Amino acid sequence: MGMTLTEKILAKHSGRSSVEPGESVWVNVDVLMTHDVCGPPSIGIFRKEFGEDARVWDKDKLVIIPDHYIFTNDKYANRNVDILRAFAADQDLPNYYDVGTDDYKGVCHIAMPEEGFTRPGEVLFGTDSHTCTAGAFGQFATGIGNTDAAFIMGTGKLWVKVPETMKFVFEGDEMPEYIMAKDIILQIIGDIGVDGATYRTMEFAGSGIKAMDMESRMTLTNMVIEAGGKNGVVDPDQKTFDYVNQRTDKPFEAVHSDDDANYHSIYEYKLEDMVPMIAKPHSPDNKATAEELEGTELDRAYIGSCTGGKLSDFVAAAKILQGKKPKIDTYIVPATTEIADQLKTETVNGQPIEDIFVEAGCQIGNASCAACLGGPSDTFGRLNNTERCISTTNRNYPGRMGSKQAAVYLASPYTVAASALTGTITDPRAFI
Amino acid sequence: MSKDTIKGKAFVLGKNIDTDQIIPAEHLVYSLDDPEERKFYGRYSLSGVPDDESGLPQGNIPLVKEGEFESEYDIVVGGPNFGCGSSREHAPASMEIAGIKAIVAPTYARIFYRNSVDGGFVVPFESEKDLSKEIHTNDVIEIDKENRKLINHTQDKTYELKPLGSVEDIVAAGGIFEYARKTGMVD
Numbered sequence: 301m302g303m304t305l306t307e308k309i310l311a312k313h314s315g316r317s318s319v320e321p322g323e324s325v326w327v328n329v330d331v332l333m334t335h336d337v338c339g340p341p342s343i344g345i346f347r348k349e350f351g352e353d354a355r356v357w358d359k360d361k362l363v364i365i366p367d368h369y370i371f372t373n374d375k376y377a378n379r380n381v382d383i384l385r386a387f388a389a390d391q392d393l394p395n396y397y398d399v400g401t402d403d404y405k406g407v408c409h410i411a412m413p414e415e416g417f418t419r420p421g422e423v424l425f426g427t428d429s430h431t432c433t434a435g436a437f438g439q440f441a442t443g444i445g446n447t448d449a450a451f452i453m454g455t456g457k458l459w460v461k462v463p464e465t466m467k468f469v470f471e472g473d474e475m476p477e478y479i480m481a482k483d484i485i486l487q488i489i490g491d492i493g494v495d496g497a498t499y500r501t502m503e504f505a506g507s508g509i510k511a512m513d514m515e516s517r518m519t520l521t522n523m524v525i526e527a528g529g530k531n532g533v534v535d536p537d538q539k540t541f542d543y544v545n546q547r548t549d550k551p552f553e554a555v556h557s558d559d560d561a562n563y564h565s566i567y568e569y570k571l572e573d574m575v576p577m578i579a580k581p582h583s584p585d586n587k588a589t590a591e592e593l594e595g596t597e598l599d600r601a602y603i604g605s606c607t608g609g610k611l612s613d614f615v616a617a618a619k620i621l622q623g624k625k626p627k628i629d630t631y632i633v634p635a636t637t638e639i640a641d642q643l644k645t646e647t648v649n650g651q652p653i654e655d656i657f658v659e660a661g662c663q664i665g666n667a668s669c670a671a672c673l674g675g676p677s678d679t680f681g682r683l684n685n686t687e688r689c690i691s692t693t694n695r696n697y698p699g700r701m702g703s704k705q706a707a708v709y710l711a712s713p714y715t716v717a718a719s720a721l722t723g724t725i726t727d728p729r730a731f732i
Numbered sequence: 733m734s735k736d737t738i739k740g741k742a743f744v745l746g747k748n749i750d751t752d753q754i755i756p757a758e759h760l761v762y763s764l765d766d767p768e769e770r771k772f773y774g775r776y777s778l779s780g781v782p783d784d785e786s787g788l789p790q791g792n793i794p795l796v797k798e799g800e801f802e803s804e805y806d807i808v809v810g811g812p813n814f815g816c817g818s819s820r821e822h823a824p825a826s827m828e829i830a831g832i833k834a835i836v837a838p839t840y841a842r843i844f845y846r847n848s849v850d851g852g853f854v855v856p857f858e859s860e861k862d863l864s865k866e867i868h869t870n871d872v873i874e875i876d877k878e879n880r881k882l883i884n885h886t887q888d889k890t891y892e893l894k895p896l897g898s899v900e901d902i903v904a905a906g907g908i909f910e911y912a913r914k915t916g917m918v919d
Contacts, residue, residue: 445821445847
């Protein structure tokens, strides 16, 4: 019997020739990532358990990226960044991306690939549930809590239960021009439910996935947690290697699923059948097509986050917004400073993307997680009242973007931009 | 009370209780290490649950009363997929700080379950069936760990709980560090 990509990585990192779903193994960790919300308590546990003078197991393997509560006057939030800064200095950490310096990046899950930490065949743990994004590169990547992070800081190891793998096969040579990866993952989550992949791997395969660029693959793996998935993976190929090799010189060994690997289940889709999808309030699996919800009144549009704040997401939105004015407040938050810079240099029909947004009257924020998860009350774009918001982000549980009286509709950047123009939910095919 | 049983007042919630409902993100700024700041996690535990879904079946019952830091309730009973969403360990920590001793739900989201166990916070018991529609907030219930039973004293009913399985040793030790010390992995 062959093994899946995930099983192979876990076997190799636990020093075994094979593993079976359901068994618990201790794995050696290649990269541990943390940020300003979970870093300070992880550091607190690390010091309590290993001693005030303890050193981290491997300073090159610990990556600290403050991104959550950055542009706020909240004194506790700012204190937490001070704790990270002091720890990075004390431990002499080379991979700390400090706020207020040229090193500052923004959203960790997009900064990680930009900085070359998402290497095929490796094991990445992060103190954030969307750490699974890195599975787009054929890495085993999953979210953990503070205690587990502290344990890794001291030992470089963690136990994991080997997950079963669900396979999602997409056939087709290219996506219909009005479809984005966000539509596909919302379709899948709507089909299997918010606990449809609990404790399992979601593997994306088929000609349709091979045809996708890396950013689209990242949108898919980013949201596996919204179906309860432990990790998501895409088989690494030349596109993966080209992206990673541009970002790091560190060698890696990619692994691939065997043809005779055992799968929990296999779902098959055709790209040509996909339609623009929405997750209605208050759950990511509350699916409807954009067409079904046409005319639903909105107060705000939001384009940002690790899910929908990448360069390709803004290119898509700019194509629709160019030369037009949204009818509702429209917020733009690039995930990282690199993407913020690209908005100035990359163009759509010869016009810089940032100019398109400025001309349209959009409000543009600084690279960070911003209102995706609400945050302190002065957070850019936060929903503070009963707003109805259409958003490219990943969660629409009650209160996720701020007030629990607000309502969030999740959609692709195309659909969000089209809906911004009309002030109501709009199928983007009207503008493409 | 013997250490093999947990007895107290039930607080009942519905399905898919996510970590933003358990501890809203705006409160994640407080230190978990500082004894005074830490208390705020208790104050705001489960404050993100929509009012009419908090303390079922009646609703509009907060886990922790306005202005207080600890709950009058002891055991949280939830529907399927309890703890879905983010990886914030502040979620099970907030419930422990509020004084909750155990959770009972038919299924859990993976990271919340793991954090509850590895951090040695509230014990996440899995019930054979969804009890969130049978048990009422304020019922007096008891978890008999050894016999894996949940007894509802108010309604005079008994239910089955699932074995803890592969995490039993970590729960018994009180968390991943205690387990690792017992087994010699960590000094």
